[in-house]
Amino acid sequence: MLELIRITAGYDRRAPVVREVSLTIEPGRAVGLLGPSGCGKSTLARVAALLHAPDSGTVVVDGVPVRGARHRAPRELRTAFGVVFQQPRLAADPRMRLADLIAEPLRATGRRDEAAVEVPALAERAGLSGELLGRRPHEVSDGQLQRACLARALVLRPRWLICDEMTAMLDASTAAALVAVVEDYRVEGGAGLLAVGHDRVLLDRWCDETTHWNKLTQQPK
Known part of the structure:
Protein backbone atom coordinates (compact mmCIF):
# COMPACT_ATOMS: atom_id res chain seq x y z
CA MET A 1 0.00 0.00 0.00
CA LEU A 2 1.21 3.50 -0.88
CA GLU A 3 -0.34 6.17 1.31
CA LEU A 4 0.05 9.93 1.16
CA ILE A 5 -1.26 11.30 4.43
CA ARG A 6 -2.09 15.00 4.79
CA ILE A 7 0.71 16.09 2.49
CA THR A 8 1.64 19.76 2.33
CA ALA A 9 4.45 20.51 -0.10
CA GLY A 10 5.94 23.09 -2.40
CA TYR A 11 9.13 24.95 -3.14
CA ASP A 12 8.62 27.79 -0.66
CA ARG A 13 7.29 26.97 2.80
CA ARG A 14 5.46 30.28 2.83
CA ALA A 15 3.44 29.35 -0.24
CA PRO A 16 2.92 25.58 -0.61
CA VAL A 17 1.27 24.35 -3.79
CA VAL A 18 -0.14 21.21 -2.12
CA ARG A 19 -2.07 21.54 1.13
CA GLU A 20 -3.26 18.73 3.38
CA VAL A 21 -3.77 16.19 0.56
CA SER A 22 -4.28 12.48 1.22
CA LEU A 23 -4.32 9.68 -1.35
CA THR A 24 -4.07 5.88 -1.22
CA ILE A 25 -2.88 3.50 -3.96
CA GLU A 26 -3.25 -0.24 -3.48
CA PRO A 27 -0.92 -2.78 -5.12
CA GLY A 28 -2.18 -3.74 -8.55
CA ARG A 29 -4.57 -0.79 -8.74
CA ALA A 30 -4.41 2.11 -11.18
CA VAL A 31 -5.42 5.46 -9.69
CA GLY A 32 -5.90 8.50 -11.91
CA LEU A 33 -5.43 12.03 -10.60
CA LEU A 34 -7.26 14.57 -12.74
CA GLY A 35 -6.76 18.31 -12.58
CA PRO A 36 -5.82 21.44 -14.50
CA SER A 37 -2.24 22.52 -15.18
CA GLY A 38 -0.56 24.31 -12.31
CA CYS A 39 -2.77 22.98 -9.52
CA GLY A 40 -0.03 20.96 -7.79
CA LYS A 41 -0.50 17.48 -9.27
CA SER A 42 3.12 17.13 -10.37
CA THR A 43 4.40 18.20 -6.98
CA LEU A 44 2.25 15.56 -5.30
CA ALA A 45 3.49 12.99 -7.83
CA ARG A 46 7.11 13.85 -6.96
CA VAL A 47 6.33 13.46 -3.26
CA ALA A 48 4.70 10.09 -3.95
CA ALA A 49 7.81 8.95 -5.86
CA LEU A 50 10.10 10.03 -3.00
CA LEU A 51 11.67 12.70 -5.20
CA HIS A 52 10.49 15.68 -3.15
CA ALA A 53 10.25 15.95 0.62
CA PRO A 54 6.91 17.28 1.88
CA ASP A 55 6.81 20.21 4.26
CA SER A 56 4.44 18.21 6.42
CA GLY A 57 2.52 14.98 6.24
CA THR A 58 3.75 11.43 5.73
CA VAL A 59 4.42 9.03 2.87
CA VAL A 60 3.78 5.46 4.01
CA VAL A 61 4.92 2.43 1.99
CA ASP A 62 3.57 -0.95 3.10
CA GLY A 63 2.78 0.43 6.52
CA VAL A 64 6.21 1.98 7.08
CA PRO A 65 6.55 5.79 7.19
CA VAL A 66 9.29 7.02 4.84
CA ARG A 67 11.88 9.35 6.30
CA GLY A 68 13.63 11.51 3.73
CA ALA A 69 13.44 11.85 -0.03
CA ARG A 70 15.76 11.26 -2.96
CA HIS A 71 19.09 9.92 -1.70
CA ARG A 72 18.02 10.35 1.93
CA ALA A 73 15.34 7.68 1.49
CA PRO A 74 16.39 4.02 1.84
CA ARG A 75 17.62 2.56 -1.46
CA GLU A 76 15.19 -0.35 -1.33
CA LEU A 77 12.34 2.15 -1.27
CA ARG A 78 13.77 4.49 -3.92
CA THR A 79 14.20 1.62 -6.35
CA ALA A 80 10.63 0.45 -5.74
CA PHE A 81 9.39 3.43 -7.79
CA GLY A 82 9.48 4.01 -11.52
CA VAL A 83 8.65 7.49 -12.77
CA VAL A 84 7.81 8.82 -16.23
CA PHE A 85 7.63 12.60 -16.59
CA GLN A 86 5.72 14.77 -19.06
CA GLN A 87 8.70 16.19 -20.95
CA PRO A 88 11.19 13.50 -21.94
CA ARG A 89 13.79 16.00 -23.16
CA PRO A 158 9.42 -1.26 -9.65
CA ARG A 159 6.44 -2.05 -7.47
CA TRP A 160 5.00 1.43 -7.97
CA LEU A 161 4.69 3.47 -11.16
CA ILE A 162 4.17 7.22 -11.24
CA CYS A 163 3.19 8.56 -14.67
CA ASP A 164 3.05 12.35 -14.58
CA GLU A 165 1.32 13.56 -17.77
CA MET A 166 3.24 10.80 -19.57
CA THR A 167 1.25 11.11 -22.79
CA ALA A 168 0.68 14.89 -22.87
CA MET A 169 3.24 15.58 -25.63
CA LEU A 170 2.53 12.50 -27.74
CA ASP A 171 0.28 11.71 -30.68
CA ALA A 172 -2.71 9.48 -30.04
CA SER A 173 -1.19 6.27 -31.38
CA THR A 174 2.05 6.63 -29.40
CA ALA A 175 0.11 7.54 -26.26
CA ALA A 176 -2.07 4.44 -26.62
CA ALA A 177 0.99 2.25 -27.15
CA LEU A 178 2.74 3.53 -24.02
CA VAL A 179 -0.39 3.18 -21.89
CA ALA A 180 -0.64 -0.44 -23.11
CA VAL A 181 2.97 -1.09 -22.03
CA VAL A 182 2.28 0.31 -18.57
CA GLU A 183 -0.91 -1.70 -18.24
CA ASP A 184 0.74 -4.96 -19.31
CA TYR A 185 3.47 -4.39 -16.73
CA ARG A 186 0.98 -3.50 -14.01
CA VAL A 187 -1.23 -6.52 -14.65
CA GLU A 188 1.69 -8.96 -14.90
CA GLY A 189 3.52 -7.80 -11.79
CA GLY A 190 0.79 -6.35 -9.60
CA ALA A 191 2.36 -2.90 -9.51
CA GLY A 192 0.39 0.06 -8.23
CA LEU A 193 -0.02 3.04 -10.56
CA LEU A 194 -0.60 6.75 -10.08
CA ALA A 195 -1.44 8.34 -13.43
CA VAL A 196 -1.55 12.14 -13.34
CA GLY A 197 -3.23 14.07 -16.12
CA HIS A 198 -5.85 16.52 -17.31
CA ASP A 199 -7.57 14.27 -19.86
CA ARG A 200 -10.57 12.74 -18.13
CA VAL A 201 -11.39 10.39 -21.00
CA LEU A 202 -7.88 8.92 -21.02
CA LEU A 203 -7.71 8.51 -17.24
CA ASP A 204 -11.18 6.98 -17.02
CA ARG A 205 -10.25 4.40 -19.68
CA TRP A 206 -6.83 3.73 -18.21
CA CYS A 207 -7.44 3.62 -14.47
CA ASP A 208 -9.56 1.64 -12.05
CA GLU A 209 -10.60 4.91 -10.41
CA THR A 210 -10.09 8.60 -11.11
CA THR A 211 -10.03 11.31 -8.45
CA HIS A 212 -10.42 14.99 -9.25
CA TRP A 213 -7.80 17.24 -7.66
CA ASN A 214 -10.53 19.47 -6.23
CA LYS A 215 -11.95 16.52 -4.33
CA LEU A 216 -8.59 15.90 -2.67
CA THR A 217 -8.23 19.53 -1.70
CA GLN A 218 -11.90 19.79 -0.70
CA GLN A 219 -12.54 22.71 -3.02
CA PRO A 220 -15.70 23.17 -5.06
CA LYS A 221 -15.43 21.99 -8.66
Whole structure:
Protein backbone atom coordinates (compact mmCIF):
# COMPACT_ATOMS: atom_id res chain seq x y z
CA MET A 1 0.00 0.00 0.00
CA LEU A 2 1.21 3.50 -0.88
CA GLU A 3 -0.34 6.17 1.31
CA LEU A 4 0.05 9.93 1.16
CA ILE A 5 -1.26 11.30 4.43
CA ARG A 6 -2.09 15.00 4.79
CA ILE A 7 0.71 16.09 2.49
CA THR A 8 1.64 19.76 2.33
CA ALA A 9 4.45 20.51 -0.10
CA GLY A 10 5.94 23.09 -2.40
CA TYR A 11 9.13 24.95 -3.14
CA ASP A 12 8.62 27.79 -0.66
CA ARG A 13 7.29 26.97 2.80
CA ARG A 14 5.46 30.28 2.83
CA ALA A 15 3.44 29.35 -0.24
CA PRO A 16 2.92 25.58 -0.61
CA VAL A 17 1.27 24.35 -3.79
CA VAL A 18 -0.14 21.21 -2.12
CA ARG A 19 -2.07 21.54 1.13
CA GLU A 20 -3.26 18.73 3.38
CA VAL A 21 -3.77 16.19 0.56
CA SER A 22 -4.28 12.48 1.22
CA LEU A 23 -4.32 9.68 -1.35
CA THR A 24 -4.07 5.88 -1.22
CA ILE A 25 -2.88 3.50 -3.96
CA GLU A 26 -3.25 -0.24 -3.48
CA PRO A 27 -0.92 -2.78 -5.12
CA GLY A 28 -2.18 -3.74 -8.55
CA ARG A 29 -4.57 -0.79 -8.74
CA ALA A 30 -4.41 2.11 -11.18
CA VAL A 31 -5.42 5.46 -9.69
CA GLY A 32 -5.90 8.50 -11.91
CA LEU A 33 -5.43 12.03 -10.60
CA LEU A 34 -7.26 14.57 -12.74
CA GLY A 35 -6.76 18.31 -12.58
CA PRO A 36 -5.82 21.44 -14.50
CA SER A 37 -2.24 22.52 -15.18
CA GLY A 38 -0.56 24.31 -12.31
CA CYS A 39 -2.77 22.98 -9.52
CA GLY A 40 -0.03 20.96 -7.79
CA LYS A 41 -0.50 17.48 -9.27
CA SER A 42 3.12 17.13 -10.37
CA THR A 43 4.40 18.20 -6.98
CA LEU A 44 2.25 15.56 -5.30
CA ALA A 45 3.49 12.99 -7.83
CA ARG A 46 7.11 13.85 -6.96
CA VAL A 47 6.33 13.46 -3.26
CA ALA A 48 4.70 10.09 -3.95
CA ALA A 49 7.81 8.95 -5.86
CA LEU A 50 10.10 10.03 -3.00
CA LEU A 51 11.67 12.70 -5.20
CA HIS A 52 10.49 15.68 -3.15
CA ALA A 53 10.25 15.95 0.62
CA PRO A 54 6.91 17.28 1.88
CA ASP A 55 6.81 20.21 4.26
CA SER A 56 4.44 18.21 6.42
CA GLY A 57 2.52 14.98 6.24
CA THR A 58 3.75 11.43 5.73
CA VAL A 59 4.42 9.03 2.87
CA VAL A 60 3.78 5.46 4.01
CA VAL A 61 4.92 2.43 1.99
CA ASP A 62 3.57 -0.95 3.10
CA GLY A 63 2.78 0.43 6.52
CA VAL A 64 6.21 1.98 7.08
CA PRO A 65 6.55 5.79 7.19
CA VAL A 66 9.29 7.02 4.84
CA ARG A 67 11.88 9.35 6.30
CA GLY A 68 13.63 11.51 3.73
CA ALA A 69 13.44 11.85 -0.03
CA ARG A 70 15.76 11.26 -2.96
CA HIS A 71 19.09 9.92 -1.70
CA ARG A 72 18.02 10.35 1.93
CA ALA A 73 15.34 7.68 1.49
CA PRO A 74 16.39 4.02 1.84
CA ARG A 75 17.62 2.56 -1.46
CA GLU A 76 15.19 -0.35 -1.33
CA LEU A 77 12.34 2.15 -1.27
CA ARG A 78 13.77 4.49 -3.92
CA THR A 79 14.20 1.62 -6.35
CA ALA A 80 10.63 0.45 -5.74
CA PHE A 81 9.39 3.43 -7.79
CA GLY A 82 9.48 4.01 -11.52
CA VAL A 83 8.65 7.49 -12.77
CA VAL A 84 7.81 8.82 -16.23
CA PHE A 85 7.63 12.60 -16.59
CA GLN A 86 5.72 14.77 -19.06
CA GLN A 87 8.70 16.19 -20.95
CA PRO A 88 11.19 13.50 -21.94
CA ARG A 89 13.79 16.00 -23.16
CA LEU A 90 14.02 17.51 -19.69
CA ALA A 91 14.22 14.04 -18.13
CA ALA A 92 17.00 12.71 -20.37
CA ASP A 93 20.71 13.54 -20.42
CA PRO A 94 21.28 14.81 -23.99
CA ARG A 95 24.78 13.27 -24.02
CA MET A 96 23.56 9.71 -23.46
CA ARG A 97 22.69 7.13 -26.07
CA LEU A 98 19.23 5.68 -25.53
CA ALA A 99 20.77 2.36 -24.45
CA ASP A 100 22.72 4.14 -21.71
CA LEU A 101 19.66 6.14 -20.71
CA ILE A 102 17.65 2.97 -20.17
CA ALA A 103 20.53 1.31 -18.29
CA GLU A 104 21.15 4.31 -16.02
CA PRO A 105 19.25 2.92 -12.98
CA LEU A 106 21.10 -0.40 -13.29
CA ARG A 107 24.47 1.35 -13.19
CA ALA A 108 23.37 3.51 -10.27
CA THR A 109 22.45 0.42 -8.23
CA GLY A 110 25.53 -1.64 -9.07
CA ARG A 111 23.75 -3.92 -11.54
CA ARG A 112 25.60 -2.86 -14.69
CA ASP A 113 26.10 -6.47 -15.82
CA GLU A 114 22.35 -6.89 -16.30
CA ALA A 115 22.15 -4.17 -18.95
CA ALA A 116 23.11 -6.42 -21.87
CA VAL A 117 19.96 -8.48 -21.34
CA GLU A 118 17.54 -6.03 -19.79
CA VAL A 119 18.01 -3.03 -22.08
CA PRO A 120 17.23 -4.74 -25.43
CA ALA A 121 14.28 -6.60 -23.90
CA LEU A 122 12.74 -3.48 -22.38
CA ALA A 123 13.44 -1.40 -25.48
CA GLU A 124 11.54 -3.94 -27.57
CA ARG A 125 8.71 -4.01 -25.05
CA ALA A 126 8.46 -0.21 -25.20
CA GLY A 127 8.45 -0.24 -29.00
CA LEU A 128 12.04 0.86 -29.70
CA SER A 129 14.02 -0.85 -32.42
CA GLY A 130 17.58 -1.91 -31.68
CA GLU A 131 18.86 0.58 -34.23
CA LEU A 132 17.52 3.48 -32.16
CA LEU A 133 19.41 2.46 -29.03
CA GLY A 134 22.64 3.89 -30.42
CA ARG A 135 21.12 7.32 -30.96
CA ARG A 136 21.11 10.32 -28.63
CA PRO A 137 18.00 12.29 -27.65
CA HIS A 138 18.39 14.97 -30.33
CA GLU A 139 18.41 12.22 -32.96
CA VAL A 140 15.00 10.77 -32.10
CA SER A 141 11.42 12.03 -31.87
CA ASP A 142 9.63 12.96 -28.65
CA GLY A 143 7.67 9.73 -28.84
CA GLN A 144 10.76 7.59 -29.28
CA LEU A 145 12.50 9.36 -26.41
CA GLN A 146 9.47 8.90 -24.15
CA ARG A 147 9.51 5.18 -24.99
CA ALA A 148 13.12 5.09 -23.78
CA CYS A 149 12.16 6.97 -20.61
CA LEU A 150 9.40 4.44 -19.94
CA ALA A 151 11.85 1.57 -20.45
CA ARG A 152 14.20 3.27 -17.98
CA ALA A 153 11.36 3.54 -15.45
CA LEU A 154 10.71 -0.20 -15.73
CA VAL A 155 14.29 -1.48 -15.76
CA LEU A 156 14.47 -2.07 -11.98
CA ARG A 157 11.05 -3.76 -12.03
CA PRO A 158 9.42 -1.26 -9.65
CA ARG A 159 6.44 -2.05 -7.47
CA TRP A 160 5.00 1.43 -7.97
CA LEU A 161 4.69 3.47 -11.16
CA ILE A 162 4.17 7.22 -11.24
CA CYS A 163 3.19 8.56 -14.67
CA ASP A 164 3.05 12.35 -14.58
CA GLU A 165 1.32 13.56 -17.77
CA MET A 166 3.24 10.80 -19.57
CA THR A 167 1.25 11.11 -22.79
CA ALA A 168 0.68 14.89 -22.87
CA MET A 169 3.24 15.58 -25.63
CA LEU A 170 2.53 12.50 -27.74
CA ASP A 171 0.28 11.71 -30.68
CA ALA A 172 -2.71 9.48 -30.04
CA SER A 173 -1.19 6.27 -31.38
CA THR A 174 2.05 6.63 -29.40
CA ALA A 175 0.11 7.54 -26.26
CA ALA A 176 -2.07 4.44 -26.62
CA ALA A 177 0.99 2.25 -27.15
CA LEU A 178 2.74 3.53 -24.02
CA VAL A 179 -0.39 3.18 -21.89
CA ALA A 180 -0.64 -0.44 -23.11
CA VAL A 181 2.97 -1.09 -22.03
CA VAL A 182 2.28 0.31 -18.57
CA GLU A 183 -0.91 -1.70 -18.24
CA ASP A 184 0.74 -4.96 -19.31
CA TYR A 185 3.47 -4.39 -16.73
CA ARG A 186 0.98 -3.50 -14.01
CA VAL A 187 -1.23 -6.52 -14.65
CA GLU A 188 1.69 -8.96 -14.90
CA GLY A 189 3.52 -7.80 -11.79
CA GLY A 190 0.79 -6.35 -9.60
CA ALA A 191 2.36 -2.90 -9.51
CA GLY A 192 0.39 0.06 -8.23
CA LEU A 193 -0.02 3.04 -10.56
CA LEU A 194 -0.60 6.75 -10.08
CA ALA A 195 -1.44 8.34 -13.43
CA VAL A 196 -1.55 12.14 -13.34
CA GLY A 197 -3.23 14.07 -16.12
CA HIS A 198 -5.85 16.52 -17.31
CA ASP A 199 -7.57 14.27 -19.86
CA ARG A 200 -10.57 12.74 -18.13
CA VAL A 201 -11.39 10.39 -21.00
CA LEU A 202 -7.88 8.92 -21.02
CA LEU A 203 -7.71 8.51 -17.24
CA ASP A 204 -11.18 6.98 -17.02
CA ARG A 205 -10.25 4.40 -19.68
CA TRP A 206 -6.83 3.73 -18.21
CA CYS A 207 -7.44 3.62 -14.47
CA ASP A 208 -9.56 1.64 -12.05
CA GLU A 209 -10.60 4.91 -10.41
CA THR A 210 -10.09 8.60 -11.11
CA THR A 211 -10.03 11.31 -8.45
CA HIS A 212 -10.42 14.99 -9.25
CA TRP A 213 -7.80 17.24 -7.66
CA ASN A 214 -10.53 19.47 -6.23
CA LYS A 215 -11.95 16.52 -4.33
CA LEU A 216 -8.59 15.90 -2.67
CA THR A 217 -8.23 19.53 -1.70
CA GLN A 218 -11.90 19.79 -0.70
CA GLN A 219 -12.54 22.71 -3.02
CA PRO A 220 -15.70 23.17 -5.06
CA LYS A 221 -15.43 21.99 -8.66
